[in-house]
Amino acid sequence: MNPNKKRLRRTMMFLNAQKPGLVKDPYIYNPDSIMLDLEDAVAENQKDVARFSLFHALKEIDYRGCERVVRINGLDTAYWKEDIRCAVAGGCDAIRIPKTESPEEVRAVEAEIAIAEKDFNIPVGRTLIMAAIESARGVMKALDVCESSERLFGIALSGGDYTKDLQTRITGTGVELMGARQNMIIAARAAKVQCFDTVFTDLDNMEGFRKEVETIHLMGFDGKSIVNPRQIPVVHDIFTPTQKDIIFAEKVVKEIEEKREKGIGVFTVDGKMIDIAFYDGAKRTIELAKASGVYKGEL
Numbered sequence: 001m002n003p004n005k006k007r008l009r010r011t012m013m014f015l016n017a018q019k020p021g022l023v024k025d026p027y028i029y030n031p032d033s034i035m036l037d038l039e040d041a042v043a044e045n046q047k048d049v050a051r052f053s054l055f056h057a058l059k060e061i062d063y064r065g066c067e068r069v070v071r072i073n074g075l076d077t078a079y080w081k082e083d084i085r086c087a088v089a090g091g092c093d094a095i096r097i098p099k100t101e102s103p104e105e106v107r108a109v110e111a112e113i114a115i116a117e118k119d120f121n122i123p124v125g126r127t128l129i130m131a132a133i134e135s136a137r138g139v140m141k142a143l144d145v146c147e148s149s150e151r152l153f154g155i156a157l158s159g160g161d162y163t164k165d166l167q168t169r170i171t172g173t174g175v176e177l178m179g180a181r182q183n184m185i186i187a188a189r190a191a192k193v194q195c196f197d198t199v200f201t202d203l204d205n206m207e208g209f210r211k212e213v214e215t216i217h218l219m220g221f222d223g224k225s226i227v228n229p230r231q232i233p234v235v236h237d238i239f240t241p242t243q244k245d246i247i248f249a250e251k252v253v254k255e256i257e258e259k260r261e262k263g264i265g266v267f268t269v270d271g272k273m274i275d276i277a278f279y280d281g282a283k284r285t286i287e288l289a290k291a292s293g294v295y296k297g298e299l
């Protein structure tokens with residue numbers, strides 16, 4: 001398995017692949033991933049310019065460990081195959097498919113990536129895939145999409161197009177996204193891939209943004225698509241385990257391992273009942289803390 005499939009992706013920041021001011025140094029804000037957009041942020045008559053700029057950015061800029069995902073144009077356009085060739089030739093880490101509705105679409109993208117990897121001497125299997133789900137049909141097909149390719153590391157809800165398809169709109173309450181979010185996170189967990197929430201475009205409403213991030217964190221999402229650097233600290237704050245969480249998780253792991261030796265299955269830690277069912281969750285907290293650079297312990 002490509003080890004990058006499970007990497008930390010709390011923040012995946014969109015930027016227009018054609019704007020030099022955005023493309024040149026987004027890593028200074030420390031997002032976990034950037035998503036260089038060739039799709040909706042790029043005007044129809046600028047598609048070739050954006051692709052050209054994308055290729056040179058990928059080739060020439062050192063993004064300092066920040067994952068580089070490219071959002072290609074939809075499979076119903078004339079652009080997507082050339083988008084993939086330029087992105088793969090430039091050495092991108094992953095392709096984001098917009099408006100995904102079926103596993104066949106993911107497999108079509110996978111086939112083009114494989115051809116491009118061969119043509120441009122990129123190690124076969126290096127380029128990963130994520131699928132954005134932006135319609136009612138896509139939500140209903142989420143599990144099939146999650147299981148469509150060994151290269152696919154996750155799915156992402158795209159709320160703007162999704163609410164249009166549902167004949168509603170983004171309200172800020174989350175009520176219109178409830179079913180899609182729940183269905184997608186369940187599908188992703190069933191298939192053991194990651195799941196990301198949609199962008200929040202009301203940039204000055206930081207209180208509403210924080211509430212939304214808290215909600216999707218509790219629902220089990222791995223992270224969020226974002227559109228602006230000022231959204232990064234909020235997401236990282238909520239998605240990074242606190243020292244209190246980490247210390248409790250360490251106690252749980254150590255106690256379960258010690259008590260197991262002594263033949264004890266159920267006991268308390270800090271007044272909370274603990275048994276083997278809590279082991280994987282505690283381990284996951286520690287792994288997340290390590291990946292986020294905040295772990296100081298020895299486990």
Ligand SMILES: CC(=O)SCCNC(=O)CCNC(=O)[C@H](O)C(C)(C)COP(=O)(O)OP(=O)(O)OC[C@H]1O[C@@H](n2cnc3c(N)ncnc32)[C@H](O)[C@@H]1OP(=O)(O)O
Pocket residue numbers: 013014015016021022023026037040041160199227228229230
């Ligand atoms: C529904 C969809 O399809 S969403 C996906 C497509 N959308 C996008 O890609 C949009 C990405 N975001 C942006 O282009 C911008 O953030 C906008 C247009 C929304 C707002 O732009 P601004 O009002 O200029 O933002 P703001 O004033 O907060 O910018 C502050 C700094 O952050 C930089 N910045 C803003 N957004 C980004 C970004 N997404 N990536 C990298 N840098 C960014 C700006 O260049 C500016 O840098 P500077 O101080 O060196 O000049």
Ligand SMILES: O=C([O-])CC(=O)C(=O)O
Pocket residue numbers: 040132134156157158159160161162197198199225
């Ligand atoms: O992926 C996202 O969140 C942005 C997007 O395309 C949409 O909302 O339609």
Ligand SMILES: [Mg+2]
Pocket residue numbers: 040098134158160161
């Ligand atoms: Mg969209």
